[in-house]
Amino acid sequence: MDLKLALEKLNLNDRQGDLDHLINNMLQQIGSTDPVLRDDLIYSTFGKLVMMDFLNKEQLTHLLNVCLDQDHLFYEMGERETDSDFTRSFSVLVVALVVEKDRSSRFLKKEQIEASIEGSIRFLQEEQDTRGFVASKGWAHSIAHGADALAEVIKHPLFDRKKRFECLDAIQECLFKEGTYVDDEEERLLFAIEALLEKGMKEERLSKWLTSLSDNLEALFEVERYSVQFFHKKGNVLSFLKSCYFRLVIRDTCSNARRVIEDVVEKWTRKIYLGD
Known part of the structure:
Protein backbone atom coordinates (compact mmCIF):
# COMPACT_ATOMS: atom_id res chain seq x y z
CA MET A 1 0.00 0.00 0.00
CA ASP A 2 1.15 3.55 -0.72
CA LEU A 3 2.70 5.05 2.44
CA LYS A 4 0.57 8.17 2.34
CA LEU A 5 -2.61 6.14 2.12
CA ALA A 6 -1.38 3.73 4.78
CA LEU A 7 -0.71 6.55 7.23
CA GLU A 8 -4.00 8.27 6.47
CA LYS A 9 -5.82 5.01 7.31
CA LEU A 10 -3.60 4.05 10.25
CA ASN A 11 -5.40 3.40 13.51
CA LEU A 12 -2.76 2.92 16.18
CA ASN A 13 -5.29 1.65 18.69
CA ASP A 14 -6.46 -1.08 16.32
CA ARG A 15 -3.31 -1.63 14.31
CA GLN A 16 -2.86 -4.44 11.87
CA GLY A 17 0.38 -5.37 10.10
CA ASP A 18 4.09 -5.02 10.69
CA LEU A 19 5.02 -1.90 12.66
CA ASP A 20 8.73 -2.44 11.99
CA HIS A 21 8.06 -2.36 8.25
CA LEU A 22 6.01 0.82 8.63
CA ILE A 23 8.77 2.52 10.63
CA ASN A 24 11.42 1.67 8.04
CA ASN A 25 9.18 2.86 5.22
CA MET A 26 8.63 6.14 7.06
CA LEU A 27 12.37 6.52 7.62
CA GLN A 28 13.03 5.98 3.92
CA GLN A 29 10.63 8.79 3.05
CA ILE A 30 11.24 11.10 6.00
CA GLY A 31 12.63 13.74 3.62
CA SER A 32 9.77 13.63 1.13
CA THR A 33 9.09 16.94 -0.61
CA ASP A 34 5.37 16.32 -0.17
CA PRO A 35 4.61 18.45 2.92
CA VAL A 36 1.48 16.49 3.80
CA LEU A 37 3.32 13.15 3.75
CA ARG A 38 6.48 14.46 5.47
CA ASP A 39 5.08 16.80 8.10
CA ASP A 40 1.42 15.98 8.66
CA LEU A 41 1.72 12.20 8.35
CA ILE A 42 5.27 10.85 8.85
CA TYR A 43 6.46 13.23 11.56
CA SER A 44 3.07 13.34 13.26
CA THR A 45 2.94 9.54 13.32
CA PHE A 46 6.46 9.31 14.71
CA GLY A 47 5.39 11.72 17.44
CA LYS A 48 2.46 9.50 18.42
CA LEU A 49 4.47 6.28 18.20
CA VAL A 50 7.25 7.64 20.42
CA MET A 51 5.36 9.68 22.98
CA MET A 52 2.31 7.41 23.40
CA ASP A 53 4.30 4.22 24.08
CA PHE A 54 3.55 2.31 20.90
CA LEU A 55 7.24 1.42 20.43
CA ASN A 56 9.42 -0.89 22.49
CA LYS A 57 12.99 -0.19 23.58
CA GLU A 58 14.50 -1.90 20.55
CA GLN A 59 12.30 0.01 18.11
CA LEU A 60 13.04 3.34 19.78
CA THR A 61 16.76 2.64 19.74
CA HIS A 62 16.63 1.65 16.08
CA LEU A 63 14.73 4.82 15.24
CA LEU A 64 17.34 6.98 16.97
CA ASN A 65 20.31 5.19 15.45
CA VAL A 66 18.95 5.53 11.91
CA CYS A 67 18.08 9.20 12.32
CA LEU A 68 21.60 9.92 13.59
CA ASP A 69 23.35 8.24 10.66
CA GLN A 70 25.04 9.69 7.59
CA ASP A 71 22.02 8.97 5.39
CA HIS A 72 19.67 10.97 7.60
CA LEU A 73 21.00 13.59 10.02
CA PHE A 74 24.05 14.28 7.85
CA TYR A 75 22.62 13.42 4.44
CA GLU A 76 24.34 15.63 1.83
CA MET A 77 25.36 17.98 4.65
CA GLY A 78 26.65 21.30 3.35
CA GLU A 79 24.16 21.65 0.51
CA ARG A 80 22.05 24.80 0.41
CA GLU A 81 18.55 25.16 -0.99
CA THR A 82 18.28 21.55 -2.16
CA ASP A 83 15.75 18.89 -1.21
CA SER A 84 18.33 17.03 0.91
CA ASP A 85 17.55 19.56 3.65
CA PHE A 86 14.19 17.93 4.34
CA THR A 87 15.82 14.61 5.22
CA ARG A 88 18.27 16.25 7.63
CA SER A 89 15.71 18.58 9.14
CA PHE A 90 13.06 15.98 9.93
CA SER A 91 15.62 13.43 11.10
CA VAL A 92 16.86 15.87 13.73
CA LEU A 93 13.27 16.41 14.87
CA VAL A 94 12.88 12.68 15.46
CA VAL A 95 16.15 12.68 17.42
CA ALA A 96 14.57 15.35 19.63
CA LEU A 97 11.46 13.20 20.09
CA VAL A 98 13.37 10.10 21.17
CA VAL A 99 15.66 12.00 23.55
CA GLU A 100 12.66 13.76 25.09
CA LYS A 101 10.98 10.39 25.64
CA ASP A 102 14.13 8.98 27.22
CA ARG A 103 14.13 11.71 29.85
CA SER A 104 11.10 10.07 31.45
CA SER A 105 11.53 6.43 30.42
CA ARG A 106 15.34 6.02 30.35
CA PHE A 107 15.70 3.22 27.79
CA LEU A 108 18.80 4.53 25.95
CA LYS A 109 22.37 3.67 26.81
CA LYS A 110 24.78 6.41 27.89
CA GLU A 111 26.69 6.18 24.61
CA GLN A 112 23.48 6.70 22.64
CA ILE A 113 22.71 9.87 24.56
CA GLU A 114 26.27 11.03 24.02
CA ALA A 115 25.89 10.37 20.29
CA SER A 116 22.66 12.38 20.31
CA ILE A 117 24.38 15.29 22.06
CA GLU A 118 27.35 15.22 19.68
CA GLY A 119 25.08 14.82 16.67
CA SER A 120 22.83 17.72 17.63
CA ILE A 121 25.77 20.06 18.19
CA ARG A 122 27.50 18.99 14.98
CA PHE A 123 24.25 19.34 13.04
CA LEU A 124 23.87 23.02 13.96
CA GLN A 125 27.55 23.68 13.31
CA GLU A 126 27.54 22.14 9.83
CA GLU A 127 24.04 22.85 8.49
CA GLN A 128 24.18 25.51 5.78
CA ASP A 129 20.56 25.57 4.60
CA THR A 130 18.88 28.35 6.54
CA ARG A 131 15.51 28.32 4.79
CA GLY A 132 12.34 28.31 6.84
CA PHE A 133 9.18 27.77 4.81
CA VAL A 134 9.65 26.66 1.21
CA ALA A 135 6.88 27.36 -1.29
CA SER A 136 5.01 24.19 -2.38
CA LYS A 137 7.27 21.99 -0.21
CA GLY A 138 6.48 23.26 3.26
CA TRP A 139 8.80 23.62 6.22
CA ALA A 140 12.52 23.00 5.78
CA HIS A 141 13.47 24.84 8.99
CA SER A 142 16.71 22.96 9.70
CA ILE A 143 18.04 25.55 12.13
CA ALA A 144 14.83 25.68 14.14
CA HIS A 145 14.53 21.89 14.23
CA GLY A 146 18.19 21.57 15.17
CA ALA A 147 17.63 24.09 17.95
CA ASP A 148 14.76 21.95 19.26
CA ALA A 149 17.05 18.92 19.36
CA LEU A 150 19.81 20.88 21.08
CA ALA A 151 17.40 22.04 23.78
CA GLU A 152 16.25 18.46 24.36
CA VAL A 153 19.74 16.99 24.71
CA ILE A 154 20.70 19.78 27.12
CA LYS A 155 17.67 18.95 29.28
CA HIS A 156 18.60 15.27 29.44
CA PRO A 157 19.96 14.09 32.83
CA LEU A 158 23.12 12.72 31.18
CA PHE A 159 24.05 16.02 29.53
CA ASP A 160 27.62 16.91 30.50
CA ARG A 161 27.67 20.56 31.56
CA LYS A 162 31.17 20.85 30.11
CA LYS A 163 29.44 20.65 26.73
CA ARG A 164 27.82 24.04 27.32
CA PHE A 165 30.71 25.78 25.57
CA GLU A 166 30.20 23.69 22.43
CA CYS A 167 26.47 24.40 22.57
CA LEU A 168 27.07 28.14 22.79
CA ASP A 169 29.55 27.95 19.92
CA ALA A 170 27.00 26.08 17.79
CA ILE A 171 24.32 28.70 18.47
CA GLN A 172 26.78 31.46 17.61
CA GLU A 173 27.66 29.75 14.35
CA CYS A 174 23.97 29.63 13.47
CA LEU A 175 23.66 33.39 13.94
CA PHE A 176 26.51 34.04 11.52
CA LYS A 177 25.42 31.71 8.71
CA GLU A 178 24.46 33.02 5.29
CA GLY A 179 20.83 34.04 4.97
CA THR A 180 18.28 35.98 6.99
CA TYR A 181 16.09 34.26 9.55
CA VAL A 182 12.45 35.17 9.06
CA ASP A 183 10.60 32.20 10.59
CA ASP A 184 11.41 32.51 14.32
CA GLU A 185 14.67 30.58 14.15
CA GLU A 186 16.23 32.89 16.74
CA GLU A 187 13.30 32.21 19.09
CA ARG A 188 13.88 28.47 18.82
CA LEU A 189 17.61 28.87 19.47
CA LEU A 190 16.75 30.65 22.70
CA PHE A 191 15.15 27.50 24.09
CA ALA A 192 18.64 26.01 24.18
CA ILE A 193 19.92 29.06 26.07
CA GLU A 194 17.11 28.67 28.60
CA ALA A 195 17.91 24.98 28.95
CA LEU A 196 21.56 25.82 29.66
CA LEU A 197 20.51 28.30 32.34
CA GLU A 198 18.24 25.68 33.90
CA LYS A 199 21.21 23.31 33.92
CA GLY A 200 23.18 25.79 36.00
CA MET A 201 25.04 27.93 33.47
CA LYS A 202 26.21 31.04 35.32
CA GLU A 203 25.02 34.48 34.31
CA GLU A 204 28.65 35.55 33.98
CA ARG A 205 29.19 32.90 31.31
Missing part, protein backbone atom coordinates in the same frame (compact mmCIF):
# COMPACT_ATOMS: atom_id res chain seq x y z
CA LEU A 206 26.10 34.07 29.43
CA SER A 207 27.19 37.71 29.64
CA LYS A 208 30.65 36.91 28.27
CA TRP A 209 29.10 34.97 25.42
CA LEU A 210 26.68 37.78 24.57
CA THR A 211 29.62 40.20 24.48
CA SER A 212 31.49 37.82 22.17
CA LEU A 213 28.59 37.98 19.70
CA SER A 214 29.12 41.73 19.42
CA ASP A 215 32.90 41.30 19.20
CA ASN A 216 32.53 38.83 16.32
CA LEU A 217 30.08 41.16 14.61
CA GLU A 218 32.65 43.94 14.94
CA ALA A 219 35.32 41.75 13.33
CA LEU A 220 32.93 40.91 10.52
CA PHE A 221 32.13 44.57 9.97
CA GLU A 222 35.81 45.39 9.56
CA VAL A 223 35.93 42.94 6.64
CA GLU A 224 32.51 43.23 5.00
CA ARG A 225 31.63 46.82 5.92
CA TYR A 226 28.18 47.96 4.75
CA SER A 227 27.52 44.92 2.59
CA VAL A 228 24.22 43.10 2.24
CA GLN A 229 25.83 40.03 3.78
CA PHE A 230 26.88 42.02 6.85
CA PHE A 231 23.43 43.52 7.34
CA HIS A 232 21.82 40.09 7.13
CA LYS A 233 24.10 38.72 9.84
CA LYS A 234 23.75 41.83 11.97
CA GLY A 235 20.01 41.47 11.68
CA ASN A 236 20.17 37.85 12.84
CA VAL A 237 22.39 38.66 15.81
CA LEU A 238 20.46 41.72 17.00
CA SER A 239 17.11 40.00 16.55
CA PHE A 240 18.39 37.13 18.68
CA LEU A 241 19.69 39.54 21.33
CA LYS A 242 16.42 41.45 21.51
CA SER A 243 14.43 38.24 21.86
CA CYS A 244 16.89 37.02 24.49
CA TYR A 245 16.45 40.26 26.42
CA PHE A 246 12.70 39.91 26.71
CA ARG A 247 12.87 36.20 27.51
CA LEU A 248 15.17 37.07 30.42
CA VAL A 249 12.77 39.83 31.49
CA ILE A 250 9.86 37.39 31.44
CA ARG A 251 11.89 34.94 33.53
CA ASP A 252 12.92 37.83 35.82
CA THR A 253 16.53 36.72 35.75
CA CYS A 254 20.05 37.69 34.62
CA SER A 255 19.83 41.46 35.11
CA ASN A 256 23.53 41.89 34.29
CA ALA A 257 23.17 39.95 31.04
CA ARG A 258 20.22 42.15 30.13
CA ARG A 259 22.38 45.23 30.63
CA VAL A 260 24.99 43.71 28.32
CA ILE A 261 22.31 43.31 25.65
CA GLU A 262 21.17 46.90 26.16
CA ASP A 263 24.74 48.11 25.66
CA VAL A 264 25.27 45.98 22.55
CA VAL A 265 22.03 47.10 20.89
CA GLU A 266 22.78 50.73 21.68
CA LYS A 267 26.33 50.37 20.34
CA TRP A 268 25.19 49.00 16.98
CA THR A 269 22.36 51.51 16.64
CA ARG A 270 24.82 54.35 17.15
CA LYS A 271 27.51 52.78 14.94
CA ILE A 272 25.28 52.06 11.94
CA TYR A 273 22.63 54.74 12.09
CA LEU A 274 24.07 57.62 14.09
CA GLY A 275 27.63 57.50 12.84
CA ASP A 276 29.27 57.15 16.26
Whole structure:
Protein backbone atom coordinates (compact mmCIF):
# COMPACT_ATOMS: atom_id res chain seq x y z
CA MET A 1 0.00 0.00 0.00
CA ASP A 2 1.15 3.55 -0.72
CA LEU A 3 2.70 5.05 2.44
CA LYS A 4 0.57 8.17 2.34
CA LEU A 5 -2.61 6.14 2.12
CA ALA A 6 -1.38 3.73 4.78
CA LEU A 7 -0.71 6.55 7.23
CA GLU A 8 -4.00 8.27 6.47
CA LYS A 9 -5.82 5.01 7.31
CA LEU A 10 -3.60 4.05 10.25
CA ASN A 11 -5.40 3.40 13.51
CA LEU A 12 -2.76 2.92 16.18
CA ASN A 13 -5.29 1.65 18.69
CA ASP A 14 -6.46 -1.08 16.32
CA ARG A 15 -3.31 -1.63 14.31
CA GLN A 16 -2.86 -4.44 11.87
CA GLY A 17 0.38 -5.37 10.10
CA ASP A 18 4.09 -5.02 10.69
CA LEU A 19 5.02 -1.90 12.66
CA ASP A 20 8.73 -2.44 11.99
CA HIS A 21 8.06 -2.36 8.25
CA LEU A 22 6.01 0.82 8.63
CA ILE A 23 8.77 2.52 10.63
CA ASN A 24 11.42 1.67 8.04
CA ASN A 25 9.18 2.86 5.22
CA MET A 26 8.63 6.14 7.06
CA LEU A 27 12.37 6.52 7.62
CA GLN A 28 13.03 5.98 3.92
CA GLN A 29 10.63 8.79 3.05
CA ILE A 30 11.24 11.10 6.00
CA GLY A 31 12.63 13.74 3.62
CA SER A 32 9.77 13.63 1.13
CA THR A 33 9.09 16.94 -0.61
CA ASP A 34 5.37 16.32 -0.17
CA PRO A 35 4.61 18.45 2.92
CA VAL A 36 1.48 16.49 3.80
CA LEU A 37 3.32 13.15 3.75
CA ARG A 38 6.48 14.46 5.47
CA ASP A 39 5.08 16.80 8.10
CA ASP A 40 1.42 15.98 8.66
CA LEU A 41 1.72 12.20 8.35
CA ILE A 42 5.27 10.85 8.85
CA TYR A 43 6.46 13.23 11.56
CA SER A 44 3.07 13.34 13.26
CA THR A 45 2.94 9.54 13.32
CA PHE A 46 6.46 9.31 14.71
CA GLY A 47 5.39 11.72 17.44
CA LYS A 48 2.46 9.50 18.42
CA LEU A 49 4.47 6.28 18.20
CA VAL A 50 7.25 7.64 20.42
CA MET A 51 5.36 9.68 22.98
CA MET A 52 2.31 7.41 23.40
CA ASP A 53 4.30 4.22 24.08
CA PHE A 54 3.55 2.31 20.90
CA LEU A 55 7.24 1.42 20.43
CA ASN A 56 9.42 -0.89 22.49
CA LYS A 57 12.99 -0.19 23.58
CA GLU A 58 14.50 -1.90 20.55
CA GLN A 59 12.30 0.01 18.11
CA LEU A 60 13.04 3.34 19.78
CA THR A 61 16.76 2.64 19.74
CA HIS A 62 16.63 1.65 16.08
CA LEU A 63 14.73 4.82 15.24
CA LEU A 64 17.34 6.98 16.97
CA ASN A 65 20.31 5.19 15.45
CA VAL A 66 18.95 5.53 11.91
CA CYS A 67 18.08 9.20 12.32
CA LEU A 68 21.60 9.92 13.59
CA ASP A 69 23.35 8.24 10.66
CA GLN A 70 25.04 9.69 7.59
CA ASP A 71 22.02 8.97 5.39
CA HIS A 72 19.67 10.97 7.60
CA LEU A 73 21.00 13.59 10.02
CA PHE A 74 24.05 14.28 7.85
CA TYR A 75 22.62 13.42 4.44
CA GLU A 76 24.34 15.63 1.83
CA MET A 77 25.36 17.98 4.65
CA GLY A 78 26.65 21.30 3.35
CA GLU A 79 24.16 21.65 0.51
CA ARG A 80 22.05 24.80 0.41
CA GLU A 81 18.55 25.16 -0.99
CA THR A 82 18.28 21.55 -2.16
CA ASP A 83 15.75 18.89 -1.21
CA SER A 84 18.33 17.03 0.91
CA ASP A 85 17.55 19.56 3.65
CA PHE A 86 14.19 17.93 4.34
CA THR A 87 15.82 14.61 5.22
CA ARG A 88 18.27 16.25 7.63
CA SER A 89 15.71 18.58 9.14
CA PHE A 90 13.06 15.98 9.93
CA SER A 91 15.62 13.43 11.10
CA VAL A 92 16.86 15.87 13.73
CA LEU A 93 13.27 16.41 14.87
CA VAL A 94 12.88 12.68 15.46
CA VAL A 95 16.15 12.68 17.42
CA ALA A 96 14.57 15.35 19.63
CA LEU A 97 11.46 13.20 20.09
CA VAL A 98 13.37 10.10 21.17
CA VAL A 99 15.66 12.00 23.55
CA GLU A 100 12.66 13.76 25.09
CA LYS A 101 10.98 10.39 25.64
CA ASP A 102 14.13 8.98 27.22
CA ARG A 103 14.13 11.71 29.85
CA SER A 104 11.10 10.07 31.45
CA SER A 105 11.53 6.43 30.42
CA ARG A 106 15.34 6.02 30.35
CA PHE A 107 15.70 3.22 27.79
CA LEU A 108 18.80 4.53 25.95
CA LYS A 109 22.37 3.67 26.81
CA LYS A 110 24.78 6.41 27.89
CA GLU A 111 26.69 6.18 24.61
CA GLN A 112 23.48 6.70 22.64
CA ILE A 113 22.71 9.87 24.56
CA GLU A 114 26.27 11.03 24.02
CA ALA A 115 25.89 10.37 20.29
CA SER A 116 22.66 12.38 20.31
CA ILE A 117 24.38 15.29 22.06
CA GLU A 118 27.35 15.22 19.68
CA GLY A 119 25.08 14.82 16.67
CA SER A 120 22.83 17.72 17.63
CA ILE A 121 25.77 20.06 18.19
CA ARG A 122 27.50 18.99 14.98
CA PHE A 123 24.25 19.34 13.04
CA LEU A 124 23.87 23.02 13.96
CA GLN A 125 27.55 23.68 13.31
CA GLU A 126 27.54 22.14 9.83
CA GLU A 127 24.04 22.85 8.49
CA GLN A 128 24.18 25.51 5.78
CA ASP A 129 20.56 25.57 4.60
CA THR A 130 18.88 28.35 6.54
CA ARG A 131 15.51 28.32 4.79
CA GLY A 132 12.34 28.31 6.84
CA PHE A 133 9.18 27.77 4.81
CA VAL A 134 9.65 26.66 1.21
CA ALA A 135 6.88 27.36 -1.29
CA SER A 136 5.01 24.19 -2.38
CA LYS A 137 7.27 21.99 -0.21
CA GLY A 138 6.48 23.26 3.26
CA TRP A 139 8.80 23.62 6.22
CA ALA A 140 12.52 23.00 5.78
CA HIS A 141 13.47 24.84 8.99
CA SER A 142 16.71 22.96 9.70
CA ILE A 143 18.04 25.55 12.13
CA ALA A 144 14.83 25.68 14.14
CA HIS A 145 14.53 21.89 14.23
CA GLY A 146 18.19 21.57 15.17
CA ALA A 147 17.63 24.09 17.95
CA ASP A 148 14.76 21.95 19.26
CA ALA A 149 17.05 18.92 19.36
CA LEU A 150 19.81 20.88 21.08
CA ALA A 151 17.40 22.04 23.78
CA GLU A 152 16.25 18.46 24.36
CA VAL A 153 19.74 16.99 24.71
CA ILE A 154 20.70 19.78 27.12
CA LYS A 155 17.67 18.95 29.28
CA HIS A 156 18.60 15.27 29.44
CA PRO A 157 19.96 14.09 32.83
CA LEU A 158 23.12 12.72 31.18
CA PHE A 159 24.05 16.02 29.53
CA ASP A 160 27.62 16.91 30.50
CA ARG A 161 27.67 20.56 31.56
CA LYS A 162 31.17 20.85 30.11
CA LYS A 163 29.44 20.65 26.73
CA ARG A 164 27.82 24.04 27.32
CA PHE A 165 30.71 25.78 25.57
CA GLU A 166 30.20 23.69 22.43
CA CYS A 167 26.47 24.40 22.57
CA LEU A 168 27.07 28.14 22.79
CA ASP A 169 29.55 27.95 19.92
CA ALA A 170 27.00 26.08 17.79
CA ILE A 171 24.32 28.70 18.47
CA GLN A 172 26.78 31.46 17.61
CA GLU A 173 27.66 29.75 14.35
CA CYS A 174 23.97 29.63 13.47
CA LEU A 175 23.66 33.39 13.94
CA PHE A 176 26.51 34.04 11.52
CA LYS A 177 25.42 31.71 8.71
CA GLU A 178 24.46 33.02 5.29
CA GLY A 179 20.83 34.04 4.97
CA THR A 180 18.28 35.98 6.99
CA TYR A 181 16.09 34.26 9.55
CA VAL A 182 12.45 35.17 9.06
CA ASP A 183 10.60 32.20 10.59
CA ASP A 184 11.41 32.51 14.32
CA GLU A 185 14.67 30.58 14.15
CA GLU A 186 16.23 32.89 16.74
CA GLU A 187 13.30 32.21 19.09
CA ARG A 188 13.88 28.47 18.82
CA LEU A 189 17.61 28.87 19.47
CA LEU A 190 16.75 30.65 22.70
CA PHE A 191 15.15 27.50 24.09
CA ALA A 192 18.64 26.01 24.18
CA ILE A 193 19.92 29.06 26.07
CA GLU A 194 17.11 28.67 28.60
CA ALA A 195 17.91 24.98 28.95
CA LEU A 196 21.56 25.82 29.66
CA LEU A 197 20.51 28.30 32.34
CA GLU A 198 18.24 25.68 33.90
CA LYS A 199 21.21 23.31 33.92
CA GLY A 200 23.18 25.79 36.00
CA MET A 201 25.04 27.93 33.47
CA LYS A 202 26.21 31.04 35.32
CA GLU A 203 25.02 34.48 34.31
CA GLU A 204 28.65 35.55 33.98
CA ARG A 205 29.19 32.90 31.31
CA LEU A 206 26.10 34.07 29.43
CA SER A 207 27.19 37.71 29.64
CA LYS A 208 30.65 36.91 28.27
CA TRP A 209 29.10 34.97 25.42
CA LEU A 210 26.68 37.78 24.57
CA THR A 211 29.62 40.20 24.48
CA SER A 212 31.49 37.82 22.17
CA LEU A 213 28.59 37.98 19.70
CA SER A 214 29.12 41.73 19.42
CA ASP A 215 32.90 41.30 19.20
CA ASN A 216 32.53 38.83 16.32
CA LEU A 217 30.08 41.16 14.61
CA GLU A 218 32.65 43.94 14.94
CA ALA A 219 35.32 41.75 13.33
CA LEU A 220 32.93 40.91 10.52
CA PHE A 221 32.13 44.57 9.97
CA GLU A 222 35.81 45.39 9.56
CA VAL A 223 35.93 42.94 6.64
CA GLU A 224 32.51 43.23 5.00
CA ARG A 225 31.63 46.82 5.92
CA TYR A 226 28.18 47.96 4.75
CA SER A 227 27.52 44.92 2.59
CA VAL A 228 24.22 43.10 2.24
CA GLN A 229 25.83 40.03 3.78
CA PHE A 230 26.88 42.02 6.85
CA PHE A 231 23.43 43.52 7.34
CA HIS A 232 21.82 40.09 7.13
CA LYS A 233 24.10 38.72 9.84
CA LYS A 234 23.75 41.83 11.97
CA GLY A 235 20.01 41.47 11.68
CA ASN A 236 20.17 37.85 12.84
CA VAL A 237 22.39 38.66 15.81
CA LEU A 238 20.46 41.72 17.00
CA SER A 239 17.11 40.00 16.55
CA PHE A 240 18.39 37.13 18.68
CA LEU A 241 19.69 39.54 21.33
CA LYS A 242 16.42 41.45 21.51
CA SER A 243 14.43 38.24 21.86
CA CYS A 244 16.89 37.02 24.49
CA TYR A 245 16.45 40.26 26.42
CA PHE A 246 12.70 39.91 26.71
CA ARG A 247 12.87 36.20 27.51
CA LEU A 248 15.17 37.07 30.42
CA VAL A 249 12.77 39.83 31.49
CA ILE A 250 9.86 37.39 31.44
CA ARG A 251 11.89 34.94 33.53
CA ASP A 252 12.92 37.83 35.82
CA THR A 253 16.53 36.72 35.75
CA CYS A 254 20.05 37.69 34.62
CA SER A 255 19.83 41.46 35.11
CA ASN A 256 23.53 41.89 34.29
CA ALA A 257 23.17 39.95 31.04
CA ARG A 258 20.22 42.15 30.13
CA ARG A 259 22.38 45.23 30.63
CA VAL A 260 24.99 43.71 28.32
CA ILE A 261 22.31 43.31 25.65
CA GLU A 262 21.17 46.90 26.16
CA ASP A 263 24.74 48.11 25.66
CA VAL A 264 25.27 45.98 22.55
CA VAL A 265 22.03 47.10 20.89
CA GLU A 266 22.78 50.73 21.68
CA LYS A 267 26.33 50.37 20.34
CA TRP A 268 25.19 49.00 16.98
CA THR A 269 22.36 51.51 16.64
CA ARG A 270 24.82 54.35 17.15
CA LYS A 271 27.51 52.78 14.94
CA ILE A 272 25.28 52.06 11.94
CA TYR A 273 22.63 54.74 12.09
CA LEU A 274 24.07 57.62 14.09
CA GLY A 275 27.63 57.50 12.84
CA ASP A 276 29.27 57.15 16.26
